[in-house]
Every structure is written in C-alpha cells, then in structure tokens.
Amino acid sequence: MNKSTVSYRKHRPSKFKNIVGQFNITNTLKNSIKNKNIAQSFLFCGPKGTGKTTCARILAKTINCNNITNETEACDKCNSCNNFNENKSLSIYELDAASNNSVENIRNIISQIRYLPMSEKYKVYIIDEVHMLSNSAFNAFLKTLEEPPENTIFILASTDKDKIIPTILSRCQIFNFKKIKTEEIIKEIKNIAKKEKIEYEEKAIELISIKSNGSLRDALTIFDVISNSSTKKKIDYNSTIKNLNILDNEYYFEITKNLIDEKLSEALLIYNNINEIGFNNEDFIIGFTEHLKNLMLCKNEFSINLLEEYKKNKYIEQSNRTSLSFLINSINIINQCNIKNNSENQKINIELSIIRISHINNFIRKIEKKEKKKLNEKKYKKENENIKSLSKNPYLLEMIKELNLKIIK
Numbered sequence: 001m002n003k004s005t006v007s008y009r010k011h012r013p014s015k016f017k018n019i020v021g022q023f024n025i026t027n028t029l030k031n032s033i034k035n036k037n038i039a040q041s042f043l044f045c046g047p048k049g050t051g052k053t054t055c056a057r058i059l060a061k062t063i064n065c066n067n068i069t070n071e072t073e074a075c076d077k078c079n080s081c082n083n084f085n086e087n088k089s090l091s092i093y094e095l096d097a098a099s100n101n102s103v104e105n106i107r108n109i110i111s112q113i114r115y116l117p118m119s120e121k122y123k124v125y126i127i128d129e130v131h132m133l134s135n136s137a138f139n140a141f142l143k144t145l146e147e148p149p150e151n152t153i154f155i156l157a158s159t160d161k162d163k164i165i166p167t168i169l170s171r172c173q174i175f176n177f178k179k180i181k182t183e184e185i186i187k188e189i190k191n192i193a194k195k196e197k198i199e200y201e202e203k204a205i206e207l208i209s210i211k212s213n214g215s216l217r218d219a220l221t222i223f224d225v226i227s228n229s230s231t232k233k234k235i236d237y238n239s240t241i242k243n244l245n246i247l248d249n250e251y252y253f254e255i256t257k258n259l260i261d262e263k264l265s266e267a268l269l270i271y272n273n274i275n276e277i278g279f280n281n282e283d284f285i286i287g288f289t290e291h292l293k294n295l296m297l298c299k300n301e302f303s304i305n306l307l308e309e310y311k312k313n314k315y316i317e318q319s320n321r322t323s324l325s326f327l328i329n330s331i332n333i334i335n336q337c338n339i340k341n342n343s344e345n346q347k348i349n350i351e352l353s354i355i356r357i358s359h360i361n362n363f364i365r366k367i368e369k370k371e372k373k374k375l376n377e378k379k380y381k382k383e384n385e386n387i388k389s390l391s392k393n394p395y396l397l398e399m400i401k402e403l404n405l406k407i408i409k
C-alpha cells in the first residue's frame with residue numbers, strides 16, 4: 001500500500017453518516033433505500049477526492065445488507081456485510097475504467113451479468129472513471145445499461161461528466177458531488193489526528209485544508225506526508241508551510257495593509273522577504289490575487305457569503321479599510337504583471353506592480369479632487385446662468401422697477 005494514502009484508506013467511512021460534506025446525496029440515497037425505490041443505474045460525478053467511490057461502496061453494501069438499521073445504514077454484522085468488509089463479496093465488482101477501458105473489459109462484465117447473484121440480493125457493478133472507457137466499450141455497455149437484469153445495479157463514477165455520452169447520462173440517476181468545504185475538511189483531519197494520537201497546530205491543519213482544494217483524499221495525503229516527515233509525528237505550522245510551499249496568509253494581509261497605507265518601502269521589504277525564503281513568484285501572484293479577491297467579496301452583502309465562515313472576520317476588517325476602486329485597480333495591475341514569459345525579470349515585474357499599487361490611493365484622491373473641482377465649476381456656472389436668465393425676465397424687471405420706486409417714495 002502506498003504510504004501516503006494510508007490515512008485515506010484506513011479512515012475511509014463505512015457508513016453513510018460518516019461521509020464528509022455530501023449530506024444531500026447520502027440523504028437521498030438513504031431515502032430511496034428506505035422506500036425500496038432504488039434506481040438501477042447511478043452516475044456519481046464530481047471532483048476527485050470528494051467521496052464518490054466511497055459512497056458507491058457504502059450504497060452497494062447497504063442494499064445487500066440483511067439487517068439494515070433504522071437509520072438506513074448497513075448493520076456490519078450480517079454475512080453480506082462481513083463478506084463486504086473483508087473484501088470477499090462475490091456480488092460486488094469494481095472496475096477502474098482508467099486502466100481497464102477496452103471493450104473486452106466490458107464484455108467480461110456483461111457475460112457475468114447473466115448469472116444471478118450468489119447469496120446477496122443485488123449484483124453491484126462499480127465502474128470508476130467511466131468517461132475513460134473507449135468508444136467501443138461504451139457502445140458495448142449501452143445495451144446492458146438499457147435493459148439491465150432485475151437484480152443488477154450499476155454505479156458509475158466520473159470526474160468528467162462532459163465526456164460521458166448523452167445516451168448513458170439519460171439512463172442514469174445522476175448525483176453531483178461537490179468540493180468539500182474547507183471547514184469540513186479541517187474537522188475531519190482533526191478527528192483523524194485525534195484517533196491517530198498525532199499532535200497538531202490549528203493553523204497547520206487550516207493550511208492543509210486550503211491547499212487540498214475541496215478534496216479530502218488530497219488533504220489526508222498531505223496530512224500523512226507531513227506527519228511522517230517529522231520523527232515527533234506532529235503536524236506543525238512551519239513544517240507544513242515548508243512542505244507545501246505555501247505562503248503564510250499573514251504575508252498577504254501585511255503587504256496589503258502597507259499598500260493601503262501607501263507605505264511603499266515596507267511593502268517592498270515584505271515581498272523581498274517572501275522572495276528570500278524561496279517562495280515561488282507565480283504562486284505569490286496567485287495567492288495575492290486570491291487575497292484581493294476575498295477583500296472584494298466583502299464589499300457586497302451577497303458575495304460575502306462566498307467566503308468560508310471561519311475566515312470572514314479578518315477579511316471584512318481589512319476590506320473596511322479600503323475602497324472598491326483600490327481593490328479593482330490592484331487586481332488589474334497584478335493581472336497585467338506578466339511573469340510567465342519573462343522568468344528572468346519576474347522579481348522586478350512584481351516589484352513594479354507593487355510600486356504601481358502603492359500609488360493607487362494617491363491617484364484616486366487626485367481624481368476625486370479634480371471631479372469635485374469640475375463639479376463646483378459646473379455648479380457656479382449654472383448659478384451664474386440662472387441669474388443672467390432671471391435678469392432677462394421682463395416680469396422680474398417690472399418687479400425691480402417697482403421696488404426701486406417704493407424705495408424712492
């Protein structure tokens with residue numbers, strides 16, 4: 001077994017309730033089991049590491065369980081469950097289409113389908129990465145999918161739904177797995193760390209979760225790499241940053257703070273620091289843009305909800321210190337910072353961008369001043385015109401004359 005996948009396999013959920021971040025899907029599946037209304041073909045699609053195959057296995061185990069619990073979970077005690085847990089089940093077949101994508105592989109499956117399940121209720125075929133099947137394999141499969149024998153169930157999984165032909169899509173009940181939220185990944189890693197008696201620093205777990213980008217499998221792989229890299233079996237912040245080539249978020253907050261305050265030399269020093277610790281320039285640009293984008297999201301009561309709850313406050317605080325124009329202009333400048341075709345000049349290009357950003361607020365003030373002046377001039381001109389037009393008014397002239405007469409009298 002690959003050392004880096006140990007935690008992911010060891011702590012793979014065996015019940016619906018333990019699947020992380022896909023409550024709607026597991027709930028729907030449980031309801032259809034409860035109501036004995038199980039589709040014959042499922043398609044589980046979504047990004048990698050979000051629980052598709054795990055969910056497929058739990059579904060296969062549960063529908064074959066002889067003693068399903070009141071919570072619609074497999075009992076883990078009956079013969080069928082035991083066989084499944086010991087990988088001995090003769091009624092559940094798994095095929096990884098990424099490596100077995102030929103028409104022969106599919107024909108093998110089709111030839112087995114004719115036989116009734118050995119002892120269990122259903123024969124379940126789990127085909128992972130189904131979009132990788134060759135065209136001829138797809139075609140061979142289609143007929144079976146159209147009219148599967150009564151106790152046969154197909155669970156197809158794919159990370160790329162767009163590559164699956166519509167005729168297959170239309171025959172499946174489709175479940176879209178979402179990226180798992182950072183907060184949920186944090187919670188799961190902490191659970192596993194506790195079970196494994198591995199010490200951790202909160203900030204380190206947070207970084208791992210962010211870096212895994214919604215994939216629990218990736219998060220746990222990183223978790224294993226870092227906990228194995230130290231003899232103390234501890235997940236600490238510094239080794240996490242080093243291992244992941246991640247930049248501490250604080251750097252982005254600090255550099256932005258100085259740019260808002262127009263403290264150019266401080267901002268340049270921070271960037272110099274980042275450069276000296278050997279942090280990759282492209283990753284810096286991506287991270288900085290992401291940071292500015294997060295600040296921008298805080299400017300609107302609806303978009304603010306796109307930020308994950310646990311980091312909202314800090315971003316709101318910094319966002320309140322700056323204007324939307326500053327953020328939009330900064331992102332534009334960073335986007336124009338072309339470092340890809342110019343690897344030798346990466347550092348100078350980034351420094352130039354930082355210099356430009358540090359002038360934004362001054363620039364905004366100048367424009368506002370100009371606008372104000374223009375507006376004042378316009379107002380003055382209009383008042384003048386009003387007076388002029390009034391003095392041309394004959395009625396008004398009469399009034400003035402009359403007034404003058406009264407005064408003379």
Ligand SMILES: [Zn+2]
Nearest residue numbers: 065075078081
């Ligand atoms: Zn059972």
